[in-house]
Amino acid sequence: MVVELPDEKIEEAINNLISIPLVILNYIGNIVSCNEAFEKMFVSYKPLVGKHVREIDPEEIWKLFLLCKESKKETKDRVALGEKEYEVIVHPDKTGQFFSIILYDISRFLSIEEDLIRRNRELMIINTLSEIFISSMDTKEFFEDLLTKILMITDFDIGMIIMLRDNSFFMVSQQGFSPRFIKMFDKGEVENIIMNLPLREYPMYVLEENEIKRYPLLDEEGLVFLAVVALRVSDRIEGYLLIASRKPRAFDFTLASIINLIGNQVSLIIEKFKLFEETKRLSITDPLTGLYNVRFFYSSLKTELERSKRYEEKFSVVIFDIDNFKYINDTYGHQVGDYILQEFSDILSKQSRKSDIVARYGGEEFVIVLPKTSKTEALLLAERISQVIHEHTFEILNSTGGNIPIKVKITISGGIAGYPEDGTSEKELLYAADMAMYRAKAEGKGRVYLYDKTKDSKGFQKT
Numbered sequence: 001m002v003v004e005l006p007d008e009k010i011e012e013a014i015n016n017l018i019s020i021p022l023v024i025l026n027y028i029g030n031i032v033s034c035n036e037a038f039e040k041m042f043v044s045y046k047p048l049v050g051k052h053v054r055e056i057d058p059e060e061i062w063k064l065f066l067l068c069k070e071s072k073k074e075t076k077d078r079v080a081l082g083e084k085e086y087e088v089i090v091h092p093d094k095t096g097q098f099f100s101i102i103l104y105d106i107s108r109f110l111s112i113e114e115d116l117i118r119r120n121r122e123l124m125i126i127n128t129l130s131e132i133f134i135s136s137m138d139t140k141e142f143f144e145d146l147l148t149k150i151l152m153i154t155d156f157d158i159g160m161i162i163m164l165r166d167n168s169f170f171m172v173s174q175q176g177f178s179p180r181f182i183k184m185f186d187k188g189e190v191e192n193i194i195m196n197l198p199l200r201e202y203p204m205y206v207l208e209e210n211e212i213k214r215y216p217l218l219d220e221e222g223l224v225f226l227a228v229v230a231l232r233v234s235d236r237i238e239g240y241l242l243i244a245s246r247k248p249r250a251f252d253f254t255l256a257s258i259i260n261l262i263g264n265q266v267s268l269i270i271e272k273f274k275l276f277e278e279t280k281r282l283s284i285t286d287p288l289t290g291l292y293n294v295r296f297f298y299s300s301l302k303t304e305l306e307r308s309k310r311y312e313e314k315f316s317v318v319i320f321d322i323d324n325f326k327y328i329n330d331t332y333g334h335q336v337g338d339y340i341l342q343e344f345s346d347i348l349s350k351q352s353r354k355s356d357i358v359a360r361y362g363g364e365e366f367v368i369v370l371p372k373t374s375k376t377e378a379l380l381l382a383e384r385i386s387q388v389i390h391e392h393t394f395e396i397l398n399s400t401g402g403n404i405p406i407k408v409k410i411t412i413s414g415g416i417a418g419y420p421e422d423g424t425s426e427k428e429l430l431y432a433a434d435m436a437m438y439r440a441k442a443e444g445k446g447r448v449y450l451y452d453k454t455k456d457s458k459g460f461q462k463t
Contacts (some may be wrong), residue, residue: 021086021103029053029065032098039082041103053392054279063303064090065099066176072096078106083295130361142273143173150262153176154255156243158223161266162190163239169194176244181221189217194240204229225249229263233271241266256399275316286360288338289345297367301426304357304369308419316418317377318368319433320348320385321446325364330397332406337402340408341398347392367433375418380413381449411436411446422451 021038023031031048036217039048045056054062060079068075068090076089087102093099136433148374151159158176162169169191174182184190190219193215197205207215209224218226225248229241241263245454284296292300301317308315322328322344329337352358357369370378389412395405415437417423432451440449 023048023053025053025065025099025101025314027069027097029062033231038103056245061088063092064088065101065297068092068099070094071408079103082182083107094175100433139172139277144173146266146269147173147175150241150243150266152256153262154243155247157247158244158246160242160244161239162194162242163270164237172239180220181217185218189236192420193217194228197329199228199230199237199240202230203232203258204263206252206256219364222246225251227251227259229259229266231263231267231270233267233274238267238270238274289342289360291345291366292357292359294359297357297361298426299368300357300359301369301429302369305419305426305429307371313372314369314374314419316347316375316416318378318382318416318448319361319430320368320412320414321367321437321441323413323441324365325410328408328410332408336396336406336408340394343394344389344410346410347388348385351388352381375416375421378416378418379448379450382416386412386414386446387437397450412455413440413445414448415440416448417451422453 001103012242019037021035023034023038026032029052031051031053038463039046042048042056046052047174048056053065060077064075064077064079069092072092074091076087079086079088081103084105084107087106089102091100104108111249115431134277147159147161155368159361160174160177161172163172164170169185169188171185177185181190191419195318199205205228207218207226212223212226222388223244223246225245227241227243228235231239231241243259284292286293301357304315305315322340325337325340328340341360343365345360346359348358348368352368353370355371359367359369361367370381373381392409394408394410396408397405415433415435417429417432417436419429424427436449438453440447445450
């Protein structure tokens with residue numbers, strides 16, 4: 001069956017063919033014919049027929065012609081001509097005496113391809129960094145994992161994440177910097193450099209080789225490229241990301257886009273992480289005193305018990321109770337009582353060691369877990385805390401008494417139990433510390449006792 005195309009379709013096909021640049025070369029590379037579209041590309045060389053192709057063309061088409069001539073097969077490749085990209089196809093005729101060359105403009109398709117590659121790269125960056133928040137919740141592990149992923153994505157091998165706390169710089173993760181550089185960071189030298197960069201106005205600042213030479217610390221580190229990115233949370237700078245190299249790096253639009261995108265994503269991830277950390281803190285913290293709550297205390301006691309059993313180490317538990325606290329509430333009111341609980345908790349935290357777990361046990365009772373600490377060592381700490389409290393005066397402004405503060409003195413009673421001599425389970429240790437504390441109260445209050453199996457909770461000698 002013969003199908004006749006409408007005249008307009010035939011005309012469209014011819015126009016499409018005419019719009020594609022086409023040239024015919026003979027065996028030695030002279031132009032024997034070309035269409036109008038090809039002439040428009042090389043209009044400054046007209047007339048084209050009779051000229052050798054190398055007179056008008058860059059080497060790329062000539063090389064393709066030679067390859068086709070040698071192989072006697074169709075040859076194709078991408079060629080840049082002016083501001084456009086073409087797919088060039090060289091086809092020999094049956095005799096091998098003439099060669100047709102067609103140039104397809106693929107600039108638009110390449111632009112789409114580049115856009116797709118860019119979008120895929122952005123999605124890869126977002127997905128890679130987002131996985132960190134899901135998989136890593138420990139603060140140290142979180143920042144180390146985050147920096148590792150950043151360096152992998154950017155193909156850098158030197159980096160640092162700095163966080164701000166109370167306007168001070170804290171390095172939370174680093175890779176590739178020398179010990180000397182880290183030492184100078186601790187002395188504030190890196191902070192001095194960063195604070196002189198215009199990072200309040202711009203999301204990032206890049207120092208290349210010439211500018212780096214102005215900073216001896218960076219120059220002596222051997223850096224030739226450094227990008228500093230401000231990490232913002234709710235328009236507030238929370239820290240900085242440093243990405244560096246000791247090898248020259250071309251800073252172009254693509255690299256700038258990647259670093260900027262990473263900076264934005266890291267800022268979002270840090271915001272989520274800080275929110276998570278705050279939520280976690282609130283879940284294990286007593287809302288009035290800011291100390292750990294009883295749930296976290298039980299969990300910590302269990303962990304310390306398991307650890308001490310495994311490594312055959314001692315540890316101690318101290319329970320404190322504020323003496324006559326009901327009298328304070330009844331006399332001055334619960335607001336004054338709450339203030340005393342808060343200030344007492346602050347003193348307790350300051351007098352304890354960083355390794356100790358300090359918690360509010362309930363009401364006016366407080367408890368401390370002291371890892372790797374014997375009962376006698378725990379007694380020294382507990383008596384020091386008791387003495388500090390005994391000498392301290394709590395001053396509270398009375399809402400009804402003008403500017404005259406209420407002055408309150410308190411004492412505390414304490415009991416101490418030690419692992420393993422007083423118990424090998426949480427229940428046994430807490431019972432022992434409780435009994436020692438009740439004996440301290442029974443024998444006059446304002447004192448701290450070690451648990452003694454020969455005495456009961458009232459402090460009387462067992463018969």
